[in-house]
Amino acid sequence: MKLNEIKNILTILVENKRALVGSIIILSFIVMAVIGPLLVPLDLNPKFNQVYAPPSLAHPLGCDYIGVDILSEIIWGARDVLLIVFIAGIITVVIGSITGLISGYFGGIVDLFLNTLVDIVLTIPGLPLVIVLAGLIQTRDPISIGLILSANSWAWLARAIRSQVFSIREREFIEASKAMGIGKLNIVFGDILPILMPYIGINFLFAVVQALYASVALFFIGVLPFSTVHWGTMLNIAMQVSGAIFVPYARHYVIAPIIFIVLLQVGLVLFSYGIEDIFNPRLK
Amino acid sequence: MKWIYRRVLLALLSIFFTVVLTFFLIRLMPGNPMDVYVQMLIRSGRARTREEAIERAKSLMPLNMNDPLWKQLIDYLLGILRGDLGRSISSFTPVSEIIVKSLPWTVFVSSMALATSFSIGTILGLVLAYKRGTTFEGFSVAALTIFGAIPNYIMALLLFYLFTIVYPIFPMRGAYSSTVTPGFNLNFILSVLQHALLPIASYVLTDFSGWALGIRAMASTVLGEDYVTVAKARGLRESKIITNYVGRNSILPQFTGLILSIGFMFGGSPLVESIFTYPGIGRFFASAVSARDYPLLQGLFLMLSITVILANLLADLLYTFIDPRVKVGD
Numbered sequence: 002m003k004l005n006e007i008k009n010i011l012t013i014l015v016e017n018k019r020a021l022v023g024s025i026i027i028l029s030f031i032v033m034a035v036i037g038p039l040l041v042p043l044d045l046n047p048k049f050n051q052v053y054a055p056p057s058l059a060h061p062l063g064c065d066y067i068g069v070d071i072l073s074e075i076i077w078g079a080r081d082v083l084l085i086v087f088i089a090g091i092i093t094v095v096i097g098s099i100t101g102l103i104s105g106y107f108g109g110i111v112d113l114f115l116n117t118l119v120d121i122v123l124t125i126p127g128l129p130l131v132i133v134l135a136g137l138i139q140t141r142d143p144i145s146i147g148l149i150l151s152a153n154s155w156a157w158l159a160r161a162i163r164s165q166v167f168s169i170r171e172r173e174f175i176e177a178s179k180a181m182g183i184g185k186l187n188i189v190f191g192d193i194l195p196i197l198m199p200y201i202g203i204n205f206l207f208a209v210v211q212a213l214y215a216s217v218a219l220f221f222i223g224v225l226p227f228s229t230v231h232w233g234t235m236l237n238i239a240m241q242v243s244g245a246i247f248v249p250y251a252r253h254y255v256i257a258p259i260i261f262i263v264l265l266q267v268g269l270v271l272f273s274y275g276i277e278d279i280f281n282p283r284l285k
Numbered sequence: 286m287k288w289i290y291r292r293v294l295l296a297l298l299s300i301f302f303t304v305v306l307t308f309f310l311i312r313l314m315p316g317n318p319m320d321v322y323v324q325m326l327i328r329s330g331r332a333r334t335r336e337e338a339i340e341r342a343k344s345l346m347p348l349n350m351n352d353p354l355w356k357q358l359i360d361y362l363l364g365i366l367r368g369d370l371g372r373s374i375s376s377f378t379p380v381s382e383i384i385v386k387s388l389p390w391t392v393f394v395s396s397m398a399l400a401t402s403f404s405i406g407t408i409l410g411l412v413l414a415y416k417r418g419t420t421f422e423g424f425s426v427a428a429l430t431i432f433g434a435i436p437n438y439i440m441a442l443l444l445f446y447l448f449t450i451v452y453p454i455f456p457m458r459g460a461y462s463s464t465v466t467p468g469f470n471l472n473f474i475l476s477v478l479q480h481a482l483l484p485i486a487s488y489v490l491t492d493f494s495g496w497a498l499g500i501r502a503m504a505s506t507v508l509g510e511d512y513v514t515v516a517k518a519r520g521l522r523e524s525k526i527i528t529n530y531v532g533r534n535s536i537l538p539q540f541t542g543l544i545l546s547i548g549f550m551f552g553g554s555p556l557v558e559s560i561f562t563y564p565g566i567g568r569f570f571a572s573a574v575s576a577r578d579y580p581l582l583q584g585l586f587l588m589l590s591i592t593v594i595l596a597n598l599l600a601d602l603l604y605t606f607i608d609p610r611v612k613v614g615d
Binding site for chain 1 (some may be wrong): 296297298299302303306310370430431433434435436438439441442446450549554555556559560570571574575577582585586589590593594597
């Protein structure tokens with residue numbers, strides 16, 4: 002990336018406060034997830050002399066129901082949280098874009114088939130479907146979890162991309178490409194896809210927001226056996242396993258994962274709204 | 286009128302697809318549901334020998350697992366047409382009975398929540414659109430964005446934690462207190478409201494911002510229209526301009542959203558209802574997943590999907606009547 006481009010992006014961010022605040026929050030979480038585990042070791046061995054220890058210098062967020070440092074759990078959990086939603090976002094966007102592009106450009110029987118499929122998938126309630134699939138598949142593999150989370154979110158994007166393609170394919174430069182004898186797939190992925198990239202980028206963020214909502218829910222109700230330190234799992238343990246919510250001096254343990262989940266969700270939502278403002282100025 | 290037939294056909298196709306999907310989901314599950322059944326009968330002491338357990342399991346399962354797959358599918362479809370969804374593995378009650386018992390609670394809570402968040406959100410959104418550019422607006426929009434970003438189950442957990450444990454003001458579980466007799470009497474109604482308040486608040490606090498931001502965006506474009514400027518020039522009262530001129534012209538997308546939400550009203554959130562142990566559809570759904578109660582899961586999922594499909598259909602049909610400018614079809 003050239004220096005100029007970086008400068009441009011920074012100017013845009015500073016002008017758009019939502020995008021700025023959102024990106025700062027997201028970047029801090031990414032730094033926490035990538036660098037955090039290198040600095041802070043995770044020791045899951047029970048230490049019964051510091052069960053529910055309150056926040057202190059040694060344990061900034063206190064300790065959990067078996068005396069494990071909560072901050073280290075949060076930091077290691079951030080990796081799982083971000084990895085899963087990132088994979089889910091990518092899968093949603095790839096499946097949704099390809100389906101929408103092909104459906105919109107090829108038209109005819111291909112479109113009829115794909116569009117009916119999209120319509121049907123859209124009518125299946127999202128979260129219940131994801132819960133059922135997660136309950137059935139019982140996987141620990143982040144890519145499989147990403148696939149489960151994308152079970153019907155791709156269909157929204159496919160439908161939106163399809164209608165965008167409808168308007169783009171009538172433009173002159175597409176006619177020109179056709180006249181030059183360029184193949185259909187080349188036109189779709191070489192000419193149309195690049196125009197839609199900003200739109201797809203925004204939808205990637207929306208998909209990540211959705212995936213965060215659903216993935217925390219899955220770990221919170223305990224249908225997925227993926228990680229011991231995912232924030233959703235921490236809530237599940239606090240609420241259902243350890244009974245920490247009934248312990249008056251364990252409040253820091255219940256509140257810590259909630260704050261981090263809400264903060265990340267707020268950061269993502271602010272950033273996605275901000276980016277949408279930047280690319281869709283007419284919405285202002 | 287041709288698109289109406291197409292639309293209805295699509296809805297029927299979706300329902301059929303969902304029925305077949307739920308059928309195969311159950312087949313694909315790791316661990317044959319029949320074995321789970323038999324295990325469960327033996328472990329719970331409901332059957333003494335393995336043979337007895339298999340016999341009982343057969344009589345309870347909606348299908349004969351030894352039949353070829355296509356015959357099972359047809360039996361299953363015929364069963365649904367008769368309203369027979371099989372029996373729950375964990376409680377042995379018919380699935381249809383569980384749905385009939387739990388549905389009113391979910392619909393009660395969801396409809397109260399939907400009505401409240403829709404009205405608060407719409408009014409607030411209109412006011413915000415009118416106060417465009419003020420500090421009040423900027424602050425409110427920021428606050429709304431943050432509220433809208435909080436997942437409803439996290440809000441539920443927070444409210445549950447704050448108001449039943451830290452400050453025990455509200456009851457922790459159930460739909461009404463065991464000391465009151467269900468029926469049309471004041472104690473019962475008060476108890477029901479007291480139990481429903483926190484679940485309703487969890488939905489309202491996280492949903493109303495979506496309605497507010499939605500109508501605010503719509504109203505902002507309407508505010509630029511000439512007839513609004515003329516109305517202002519004529520010296521009409523602000524409240525009249527907001528409701529009669531801006532409100533009426535920006536409320537259409539809200540109504541579509543409202544009709545679509547009606548479909549989800551029958552589902553309730555598996556998480557929110559579980560947190561408050563509220564005896565609705567969502568709570569049974571969550572417990573069916575963790576107990577691997579396949580017939581119950583199958584029945585609830587089917588019910589959820591069909592209501593959403595029908596609400597979508599209704600939304601599409603109504604939309605053409607509300608807004609004559611729309612010609613549906615692509």
